[in-house]
Amino acid sequence: MNTVKLVAVAACALLLLAACKNASDETRLKRREVLYHFNPIAGDCVALFGEGAVRKSTPAQVLADLSERLDNLAYIGIENDAMHIDLPWPYDDIDVPVKIEKNDDALRINGIHGKIALSFTAYALDGQNTVLRLDGKFCHPMPRLLKENVLANCIKNIVKKIRKARD
Amino acid sequence: MTDRFALLVIPRPGIDELYYRLDEGMVAGPGDIVEIELKKELIWAFVRETTGDLPAALRELPCKPVRRVISDTALFRDRRETAFLEWLARYYLYPFPKLIKQIFAPFISPSLTLPRPTDRRDACSRPHEPAVLTDDQATVTGRLAARWRSGDTRPTLLYGVTGSGKSEVYAALCREQFAAGKQVLYLVPEVSLTAGTLRHLETRLGKKPVLLHSYLTPKRRFTAFSQAQSGEAELIVGTRSALLYPLPGLGLIIVDEEHDPSYKNIEPPYYHARDAAVMKGHLLGLPVLLGSATPSSESWHNARSGKYHLERLPRRPGDRPLPPVRRFPFHGETYLPSELVDAVRDSIARKEQTLFFVNRRGFSTLALCRDCGEIQKCPRCQVTLVYHKRRDALRCHYCNFSRPVAPCAACGSEELSLEGTGIERFVATLRELFPGAAVVSIDRDSLPNETALSKELAAIEAGGHDLIAGTVMISKGHNFPALRRVVVKYADFLLTLSDYRAAERCFQVVTQVAGRAGRFDLPGEVWVEALKGDHYVWNYLPRYDYEGFIEEELSWREELLLPPFSRLAVVKIVAPTEEKADEAARAIYDELRKALAGRKVRLLPPVAPPLQRIHNKHRRHLALSAPSLSAVTPVLERILAAHGKRRGIVVTCDIDALSTAQI
Numbered sequence: 133m134n135t136v137k138l139v140a141v142a143a144c145a146l147l148l149l150a151a152c153k154n155a156s157d158e159t160r161l162k163r164r165e166v167l168y169h170f171n172p173i174a175g176d177c178v179a180l181f182g183e184g185a186v187r188k189s190t191p192a193q194v195l196a197d198l199s200e201r202l203d204n205l206a207y208i209g210i211e212n213d214a215m216h217i218d219l220p221w222p223y224d225d226i227d228v229p230v231k232i233e234k235n236d237d238a239l240r241i242n243g244i245h246g247k248i249a250l251s252f253t254a255y256a257l258d259g260q261n262t263v264l265r266l267d268g269k270f271c272h273p274m275p276r277l278l279k280e281n282v283l284a285n286c287i288k289n290i291v292k293k294i295r296k297a298r299d
Numbered sequence: 300m301t302d303r304f305a306l307l308v309i310p311r312p313g314i315d316e317l318y319y320r321l322d323e324g325m326v327a328g329p330g331d332i333v334e335i336e337l338k339k340e341l342i343w344a345f346v347r348e349t350t351g352d353l354p355a356a357l358r359e360l361p362c363k364p365v366r367r368v369i370s371d372t373a374l375f376r377d378r379r380e381t382a383f384l385e386w387l388a389r390y391y392l393y394p395f396p397k398l399i400k401q402i403f404a405p406f407i408s409p410s411l412t413l414p415r416p417t418d419r420r421d422a423c424s425r426p427h428e429p430a431v432l433t434d435d436q437a438t439v440t441g442r443l444a445a446r447w448r449s450g451d452t453r454p455t456l457l458y459g460v461t462g463s464g465k466s467e468v469y470a471a472l473c474r475e476q477f478a479a480g481k482q483v484l485y486l487v488p489e490v491s492l493t494a495g496t497l498r499h500l501e502t503r504l505g506k507k508p509v510l511l512h513s514y515l516t517p518k519r520r521f522t523a524f525s526q527a528q529s530g531e532a533e534l535i536v537g538t539r540s541a542l543l544y545p546l547p548g549l550g551l552i553i554v555d556e557e558h559d560p561s562y563k564n565i566e567p568p569y570y571h572a573r574d575a576a577v578m579k580g581h582l583l584g585l586p587v588l589l590g591s592a593t594p595s596s597e598s599w600h601n602a603r604s605g606k607y608h609l610e611r612l613p614r615r616p617g618d619r620p621l622p623p624v625r626r627f628p629f630h631g632e633t634y635l636p637s638e639l640v641d642a643v644r645d646s647i648a649r650k651e652q653t654l655f656f657v658n659r660r661g662f663s664t665l666a667l668c669r670d671c672g673e674i675q676k677c678p679r680c681q682v683t684l685v686y687h688k689r690r691d692a693l694r695c696h697y698c699n700f701s702r703p704v705a706p707c708a709a710c711g712s713e714e715l716s717l718e719g720t721g722i723e724r725f726v727a728t729l730r731e732l733f734p735g736a737a738v739v740s741i742d743r744d745s746l747p748n749e750t751a752l753s754k755e756l757a758a759i760e761a762g763g764h765d766l767i768a769g770t771v772m773i774s775k776g777h778n779f780p781a782l783r784r785v786v787v788k789y790a791d792f793l794l795t796l797s798d799y800r801a802a803e804r805c806f807q808v809v810t811q812v813a814g815r816a817g818r819f820d821l822p823g824e825v826w827v828e829a830l831k832g833d834h835y836v837w838n839y840l841p842r843y844d845y846e847g848f849i850e851e852e853l854s855w856r857e858e859l860l861l862p863p864f865s866r867l868a869v870v871k872i873v874a875p876t877e878e879k880a881d882e883a884a885r886a887i888y889d890e891l892r893k894a895l896a897g898r899k900v901r902l903l904p905p906v907a908p909p910l911q912r913i914h915n916k917h918r919r920h921l922a923l924s925a926p927s928l929s930a931v932t933p934v935l936e937r938i939l940a941a942h943g944k945r946r947g948i949v950v951t952c953d954i955d956a957l958s959t960a961q962i
Contacts, residue, residue, distance in 0.1 A: 218606070222571075274929070275385065
């Protein structure tokens with residue numbers, strides 16, 4: 133009986149913690165913070181998860197807004213199936229041929245050599261806000277912190293641009 | 300829970316990092332300096348990170364304790380500052396522990412203590428005279444400040460003609476940063492430039508800047524560092540090494556005279572302070588302002604391609620014209636046209652100054668044996684000895700070897716002829732030509748220290764000398780109100796060097812020197828002596844048409860795939876004998892050729908550089924260029940690891956080398 137109680141208490145605690153975390157992220161998103169974090173993965177790669185909320189929008193609108201602005205994004209710009217990644221001097225910028233897949237739920241940009249992959253999805257946060265989410269991977273021999281800087285600035289800038297269009 | 304272990308960077312060859320235990324009650328964080336015992340010796344180490352647990356493989360092994368924390372406060376508490384140093388070490392292929400050692404070793408005494416900072420309250424406010432900005436200056440300042448407030452921290456290149464008031468823009472931007480409670484790091488290429496810069500900034504901002512460079516004694520440097528680190532100092536003026544120190548409240552980095560090659564370290568780590576500043580700005584999210592009247596080809600290319608913002612100051616205040624340039628041919632080492640001699644005489648009578656730029660030290664640039672024709676060379680270095688009259692000796696400018704003029708090292712003859720003209724001989728000529736004129740020489744041999752230099756510069760500013768002869772020390776950053784005329788001897792001598800950057804350097808040096816004239820009410824004029832009058836530099840230089848020149852220069856570079864359209868790395872091999880140097884260079888070349896086969900890399904066979912022997916060490920260079928060095932770097936890292944530790948042979952790699960013909 134005691135074991136059952138303990139398990140129940142632990143489960144409740146975990147649920148509560150998860151709820152707190154979600155609530156906290158949700159609050160931060162509602163406060164218009166752009167959230168992101170990174171994980172180093174094999175080789176010279178880093179994985180990014182980032183999201184930011186856009187007011188007065190639906191997921192479909194946010195993805196459509198993003199789709200329209202691919203050529204005008206800071207740090208990455210996509211034109212004619214090629215992505216131009218801005219890197220700080222003394223690194224040269226990178227131009228990567230990419231394949232873009234669009235459907236109702238997501239917009240995926242994949243470098244043809246597999247060194248960069250960005251997947252944008254959107255979901256409704258509440259009746260007013262939609263969250264644009266980016267799951268990405270970037271491989272380059274530059275130091276990890278630089279890659280993180282580029283990706284973080286990229287998601288922040290994308291969210292800012294779409295907000296500007298919507299707000 | 301406090302962390303129980305610290306990963307330490309050990310400043311000892313052969314050991315990079317070790318874990319040490321943090322006993323209960325001991326608080327140390329990343330960036331601290333601690334004392335540890337290693338091989339029964341007490342040494343200092345740098346805390347890279349702390350952790351609650353050891354990696355699995357180390358848990359069963361004994362772990363020694365940290366004995367004490369040496370630094371009172373964390374020096375590199377901001378992870379991004381350490382990340383910057385890690386980037387620098389990695390990019391320039393230099394071991395991180397050695398870099399840490401270079402930064403801290405001068406401070407730490409044998410008794411493992413850091414000096415106590417002396418209580419110098421230099422940074423307090425004083426009365427000041429803020430300048431009234433011209434329209435151009437105000438527009439640029441306003442645009443930059445607004446851009447930075449909006450969060451756009453992309454680096455900016457400020458291209459302003461000489462005397463256009465770039466330093467007024469810097470001062471105004473410094474004031475904005477101070478008002479926001481931020482610090483400014485102001486980089487200058489050379490220590491000799493700091494005196495004038497300091498005076499100007501102090502006058503404009505009412506704050507005595509804190510000076511940070513490697514010529515300071517360790518104690519003074521630590522004091523400056525402590526003031527900068529504590530945030531007490533708002534304005535830090537320094538040379539390239541100042542960039543390596545953490546500044547917790549940094550809001551802006553200014554790189555003045557960004558084109559100057561002195562920003563490139565000439566020994567490992569071969570970092571370029573301008574490029575490193577741009578990277579530091581990126582990592583810390585700070586704006587970086589690069590200023591020059593003759594921007595480097597890299598910066599111009601970056602501005603043109605949108606990597607940097609470009610701001611212009613196209614004219615001098617009050618639309619004062621740039622001094623007209625007149626060319627005269629080379630007719631001898633000390634030749635000056637009679638028209639120029641007459642003009643100088645008139646100026647002396649009117650108490651106006653003339654500056655002669657002669658970029659050669661000593662009296663005679665070579666000593667030739669009249670009997671056997673041997674040119675006297677340094678026995679330790681493969682360079683010609685220069686005669687210094689003041690010491691009546693032949694001297695080597697690389698190892699300081701010195702010997703009497705005679706006898707000839709080859710045949711023992713006492714008959715030696717002193718040829719070529721250095722600044723000492725030129726000053727003697729000036730004294731003969733213009734008897735009674737007050738002549739001062741601004742060069743490293745006449746003014747061996749900062750105090751003597753500052754004194755003479757102040758005297759020139761006060762109009763105390765009629766004629767000024769100077770080497771590169773006088774060429775930039777100075778403002779002389781009574782200066783009427785600038786004369787540049789051997790103006791395009793640099794064009795005779797086999798260096799792809801020769802034209803760029805020539806344009807920069809001559810423009811900078813010429814820019815000293817006509818900065819105040821007195822109209823200026825410039826006379827330049829040309830050896831190669833048909834070179835394309837001369838199509839642009841007399842009109843100060845930098846943009847025209849650099850566009851033509853870049854078109855050549857692009858066609859020949861030279862920097863900035865490719866990246867250049869030079870592997871440098873130094874060995875005790877010529878055979879060993881050749882052998883090592885050949886082995887490295889073969890390895891590189893195999894490892895880089897099939898890649899877009901141009902690899903040149905090993906060559907003896909222009910100065911192939913210095914300090915009795917033989918040198919070989921091996922240059923490679925590629926569209927990007929990212930793919931080449933791991934190969935170079937491997938080569939350095941394999942060859943860098945051979946007895947007596949030192950192998951280093953100069954990433955983004957400024958020249959293939961570098962010494």
